[in-house]
Amino acid sequence: MSGPDDAVLELRAVHRTHGAGPAAVHALRGVSLVVRPGELVAVMGPSGSGKSTLLALAGGLDRPTDGEVFIEGQPLGTLDRRGLAQLRRRRIGYIFQQLNLLGSLSAVENVALPLELDGTSGRRARSLAMAALTEVGLPAVGDRFPDQLSGGQQQRVAIARALVGERRLVLADEPTGALDSQTGEAVLHLLRRRIDAGAAGVLVTHEARHAGWADRVVFLRDGVLVDTTAPLGSVEQLLSGSDR
Amino acid sequence: MSIRHGLLALLERGQMYGYQLRAAFEESTGSTWPLNIGQVYTTLSRLERDGLVRPLPESEAGQRPYEITDAGRADLALWFATPISRTDRPRDELAIKLALALTTPGVDVRSVVQAQRSATMRALQELTRLKYGSDRPEDLPWRLVLDSMVFQAEAEVRWLDHCETSLVRHRPAVPPPSAPGPGDTPEAARWADEEARR
Numbered sequence: 001m002s003g004p005d006d007a008v009l010e011l012r013a014v015h016r017t018h019g020a021g022p023a024a025v026h027a028l029r030g031v032s033l034v035v036r037p038g039e040l041v042a043v044m045g046p047s048g049s050g051k052s053t054l055l056a057l058a059g060g061l062d063r064p065t066d067g068e069v070f071i072e073g074q075p076l077g078t079l080d081r082r083g084l085a086q087l088r089r090r091r092i093g094y095i096f097q098q099l100n101l102l103g104s105l106s107a108v109e110n111v112a113l114p115l116e117l118d119g120t121s122g123r124r125a126r127s128l129a130m131a132a133l134t135e136v137g138l139p140a141v142g143d144r145f146p147d148q149l150s151g152g153q154q155q156r157v158a159i160a161r162a163l164v165g166e167r168r169l170v171l172a173d174e175p176t177g178a179l180d181s182q183t184g185e186a187v188l189h190l191l192r193r194r195i196d197a198g199a200a201g202v203l204v205t206h207e208a209r210h211a212g213w214a215d216r217v218v219f220l221r222d223g224v225l226v227d228t229t230a231p232l233g234s235v236e237q238l239l240s241g242s243d244r
Numbered sequence: 245m246s247i248r249h250g251l252l253a254l255l256e257r258g259q260m261y262g263y264q265l266r267a268a269f270e271e272s273t274g275s276t277w278p279l280n281i282g283q284v285y286t287t288l289s290r291l292e293r294d295g296l297v298r299p300l301p302e303s304e305a306g307q308r309p310y311e312i313t314d315a316g317r318a319d320l321a322l323w324f325a326t327p328i329s330r331t332d333r334p335r336d337e338l339a340i341k342l343a344l345a346l347t348t349p350g351v352d353v354r355s356v357v358q359a360q361r362s363a364t365m366r367a368l369q370e371l372t373r374l375k376y377g378s379d380r381p382e383d384l385p386w387r388l389v390l391d392s393m394v395f396q397a398e399a400e401v402r403w404l405d406h407c408e409t410s411l412v413r414h415r416p417a418v419p420p421p422s423a424p425g426p427g428d429t430p431e432a433a434r435w436a437d438e439e440a441r442r
Contacts, residue, residue, distance in 0.1 A: 212394060227362050
């Protein structure tokens with residue numbers, strides 16, 4: 001379990017520069033990060049430090065100027081657009097502040113959509129989507145449309161869509177958005193449970209309380225990782241005070 | 245808070261002897277505030293002196309239970325009714341440390357800020373993990389204690405973020421250790437570099 005071989009996500013000396021010449025903006029400057037199964041890594045930093053760029057690169061939504069991103073050992077740079085789109089649908093779940101739920105589809109159809117796009121039969125996709133909705137505590141609202149759901153329920157539907165199927169990597173950007181503190185906590189609880197079941201996750205946030213749910217917190221400043229918190233011990237070790 | 249009021253609150257549930265009080269205190273604060281038995285007995289004898297508790301006859305096992313008096317109940321009610329004043333809390337060593345770091349030559353303030361932020365964040369992770377591991381209904385008092393510490397840690401991280409932003413915006417005039425002017429120190433040069441990039 002120690003080498004990067006088992007990493008779900010690896011960023012290796014990744015740079016991302018927007019523009020060129022004197023006006024170039026160096027969003028990321030040589031960032032390396034490994035995230036393993038069962039691990040949630042929180043990325044913290046002020047606005048403009050490169051957090052969202054890091055997440056976009058990790059999710060194959062953007063390509064690095066230099067360096068390489070690997071998902072389960074596969075270098076994303078070797079994939080064409082189609083291969084990348086397929087990998088994103090199958091292996092990566094995204095939870096963004098903008099939920100991007102389709103208003104003309106019911107909750108269960110929204111959750112099933114990525115599976116159906118990927119060729120899963122309608123019936124099986126629906127049954128997996130119902131399982132995901134149950135996982136997020138919404139077994140009864142499958143047939144409702146987004147505008148018939150509360151903000152917290154919509155967020156959970158979006159999470160169910162991110163978790164549906166066999167996704168191994170969950171990427172979240174300020175996933176609790178404008179939710180109240182209890183509902184926000186429930187969202188992080190769900191994310192944590194999925195990670196504990198073997199997925200890997202990256203959580204971008206500027207809220208320390210949310211980053212507290214991570215196994216490791218890395219700090220980004222001006223496109224560079226400047227620090228990381230020490231790994232946590234078990235609850236038993238924390239309670240006995242032997243975790244230091 | 246005083247251990248005094250903690251013990252009074254526990255005795256309001258019913259009579260208890262020293263070891264029971266210690267166990268109940270730790271249970272209701274989720275062991276986040278360990279007490280030694282000496283502190284319990286010292287506090288009990290002060291409470292007895294002030295007429296807020298009274299000792300009962302020893303049991304056959306040699307344990308002496310205490311019960312709360314009417315004066316003790318009144319004191320407890322007053323404590324619950326009175327907000328805690330921030331000025332009653334110990335001075336904030338961290339704030340003082342940062343203030344001094346800013347004006348002490350040769351100290352890399354940003355490293356001080358980052359080291360503290362990392363440590364506070366780590367504590368916040370520990371607290372969150374403990375909270376995550378305690379979701380039974382009877383864990384609620386403990387979870388609320390943990391929440392309080394979580395919010396305090398969060399506030400500290402936010403304040404450290406604020407300090408860092410202020411450091412970048414307003415370069416303080418650090419008294420030079422010797423001849424070179426403030427603009428010549430590596431720290432000041434780094435700030436200037438930082439500002440130039442923004």
